[in-house]
Amino acid sequence: MKIENYIYKLIIISCFFVCSSNVFASEITSSDITEAINTLSVVSIDESVLFEEDEYVRIARPIITDKSLVTTFESQINMMGEAREGTLIAITVYQGEDVLNIYDLEPVGATQTFNQLIELGDRHNVIIVSYMHEADEVNSHIQLEIYRQPDENKALLKNFIISTTSDLPDGLVEKADSIEQEITMMLEIN
8 A cells, every 4th residue: 555655656746847847837917918809809790680660570480471371280380580679479370260379478588589389270270470569659460371281181191102103293293305214214103
């Protein structure tokens, strides 16, 4: 036991003498710190959300356009968007004239974003995103439609088998430019 302690002490002292010659220290003055700060280049990026003058809420997901209908097989959809800070948002889900769910969100904070997981009913869902910005006295809404495919359609698609090009809908059938391409396409299908 004494020999082990002696060896440990000898190793530690040897390391101190060998390594101490490689350790240097110098005094740092306030002028050195100021000089280092002045030579650094600082990049600041403003990542705030920009809105049009009369725009208060923008839905980012699901992606909606004036001419499209959002279709899904899921029973829930995550609605995400951007809104001015302080905006109050309520989301109402209708199926026909019946109200399925109402979601009252917290006021939009400094991140200027919001999201809410929304339960969907079968088939046709109308979602109204109502918003109010008290400071600017704005009160409005956005309406969108989401069609939830019935489970029967999902089951049909899962079991759908394509054996020849005649099984494909007309818009998906590729026309071959040559006999070689036609043979290749037939081999790929089978």
